[in-house]
Amino acid sequence: MPASVENGSVSSGRRVRRLVLPPLSIVCGLALWQAAISVLHPNKLAVVGPVEIARDGRELFRAGTLGPDIGTSLEQLFAGLAIAVVAGVLVGLLLGTSKWVAGAIGPWVTVLYTIPVIAVAPLVIVGLGLGDTAKITIVVASAFFPIVISTQAGAAAVIDGGLRDVTRAFHANSLETLRYLTLPGTVPHILTGIRLAIGRSLIALVAADLFGSTQGLGYLIISGQQNLKTDDVYVGVVTLSLIGLLLTAVVGYAERRVHGARTARGEAR
Amino acid sequence: MSFLGKSYQPSPPAEAEGTKSPAADPSPNLSAESDGPVIDVRAARAHYPTSAGPLTVLGGVDLTVGRGEVVAVIGPSGCGKTTMLRALQGLVRVDAGTISVQGRAPGDRSGRGTGTGTGYVFQQPSLFPWWSVRKNIEFGLRLRAHRPRLDAAERREHADRLLELVGLAGFHDFRPAALSGGMQQRVNLARALAVEPAVLLLDEPFSAVDTLTRERLQRVLARSLHALGTAAVIVTHDIREAVFLADRVAVMSERPGRIVETFTVARSHPRDEDYQHGEELAAISARVYHRLRSSDEKAHASELTSARELVDFAGSPTPRRDEPHA
Numbered sequence: 001m002p003a004s005v006e007n008g009s010v011s012s013g014r015r016v017r018r019l020v021l022p023p024l025s026i027v028c029g030l031a032l033w034q035a036a037i038s039v040l041h042p043n044k045l046a047v048v049g050p051v052e053i054a055r056d057g058r059e060l061f062r063a064g065t066l067g068p069d070i071g072t073s074l075e076q077l078f079a080g081l082a083i084a085v086v087a088g089v090l091v092g093l094l095l096g097t098s099k100w101v102a103g104a105i106g107p108w109v110t111v112l113y114t115i116p117v118i119a120v121a122p123l124v125i126v127g128l129g130l131g132d133t134a135k136i137t138i139v140v141a142s143a144f145f146p147i148v149i150s151t152q153a154g155a156a157a158v159i160d161g162g163l164r165d166v167t168r169a170f171h172a173n174s175l176e177t178l179r180y181l182t183l184p185g186t187v188p189h190i191l192t193g194i195r196l197a198i199g200r201s202l203i204a205l206v207a208a209d210l211f212g213s214t215q216g217l218g219y220l221i222i223s224g225q226q227n228l229k230t231d232d233v234y235v236g237v238v239t240l241s242l243i244g245l246l247l248t249a250v251v252g253y254a255e256r257r258v259h260g261a262r263t264a265r266g267e268a269r
Numbered sequence: 270m271s272f273l274g275k276s277y278q279p280s281p282p283a284e285a286e287g288t289k290s291p292a293a294d295p296s297p298n299l300s301a302e303s304d305g306p307v308i309d310v311r312a313a314r315a316h317y318p319t320s321a322g323p324l325t326v327l328g329g330v331d332l333t334v335g336r337g338e339v340v341a342v343i344g345p346s347g348c349g350k351t352t353m354l355r356a357l358q359g360l361v362r363v364d365a366g367t368i369s370v371q372g373r374a375p376g377d378r379s380g381r382g383t384g385t386g387t388g389y390v391f392q393q394p395s396l397f398p399w400w401s402v403r404k405n406i407e408f409g410l411r412l413r414a415h416r417p418r419l420d421a422a423e424r425r426e427h428a429d430r431l432l433e434l435v436g437l438a439g440f441h442d443f444r445p446a447a448l449s450g451g452m453q454q455r456v457n458l459a460r461a462l463a464v465e466p467a468v469l470l471l472d473e474p475f476s477a478v479d480t481l482t483r484e485r486l487q488r489v490l491a492r493s494l495h496a497l498g499t500a501a502v503i504v505t506h507d508i509r510e511a512v513f514l515a516d517r518v519a520v521m522s523e524r525p526g527r528i529v530e531t532f533t534v535a536r537s538h539p540r541d542e543d544y545q546h547g548e549e550l551a552a553i554s555a556r557v558y559h560r561l562r563s564s565d566e567k568a569h570a571s572e573l574t575s576a577r578e579l580v581d582f583a584g585s586p587t588p589r590r591d592e593p594h595a
Contacts, residue, residue: 166395169391170412172412176412180411184397184399263446
């Protein structure tokens, strides 16, 4: 088979796998879910179908409650993620490039990473109140550690790799080594850390709302549970999932771009 | 053509070598700091710490390299060739003896200008995968250690000229991953030459490529060094490569390494493909080989003795190879 045809079929196969398969899988899953509801008629206080969720979501949106809930949650999520990324990358780089810092701070990172956010969320709210500050702090605490750990691993791998000898041989100073080697070399690991942090942040957002809030997707879920509005609970859960899916897809796209640019078998753009 | 003030002849097409370049006179690098040797190593000793105590790798190396001179260092595996090269670059410190590059300690960049330091070509190309070929070559020029500072346009022009010199004109925008191993090694060479070193240090630069590519790269290197008048120290396991490239071939002893004999290769530069496969090179290579073999046999005997001592010390009942089994 000619190489071009082979390449063409490989390329179209990859396109199907990447662009068609995921949405097809979701659509099939939703269809099966709806079919199961129609056949099994489960307790509506526990399970509702995708059609009911979509209908309730539309009503909530028209009533003017879903939009502000999404807005509030996104604000808290992005603020928390932004702080966690900046702080996490800085601390991760420090830990990855200095064995002294890693020895002194590394054990603290391990200990704090394993603390469940739901256990400390009430304490944060007691300390900082019911406002955005407490919610953002809880998101930061959740998102910070995956970014630190991933960045540290990436920076350590870069520093222990052969390119470190190159920067030393060319007499690059510490800042130049950071700028030209450590930071660009660690970017794929930072993106992986952010991808992991997104999931943890969404969980933290709901956990924060559990202990008192008046708006946000977590509030929608909690109030739905308390008022036996199962549809609302599902709307909140599905909306959070969609936000997570979208953000993860964006970061995944950035990861593929970075990886593709480093392994491209053609001219740099 | 100007090369930051230096004259050089751009490379002819890859296989059209052997014609004498107008820049055949291995003119000294600009900004020369003295008329003495560019490298002066005296009784250099170095060791590595191991769990069993310090392992002496260099046992008193003496070596001088003149301006524009190419010296190849060859020796048994583990004799300290790479350690010596890394010491010349300032990547390893010596315990005793002295090393000076242009009259200064290795790695001392204070107040240095163009054409005064060392450039290092690694065994593996070690290119930055996130940069284009041109940006990789520009790397050394972006650093504060490099004087004079060049603006972006000058760096670009400089890199493109070096790409031309190593026969990669037109590949400036390619990523390293798009290049073959041989092409990556040419970029590695161009990157080291970009800082206009007084002396280039090469650590088995062509050991990871196939025979034909290796010979082509040897000619590219010989032509580049000759055109720029850059001195070089090349560590290699390939005797023919050493003889083809070098003005002198230094043979190192087994570990702890020191230079036990030096062979002069009188043939003038540039050397062509005929010389690369000719009888003259073969004859010198044979002499080097016999000297090297004697070093290697000693190293092998020494290893066997050490192993026997270890076995005796441990009281192992394992029979020696030269003893009959019970």
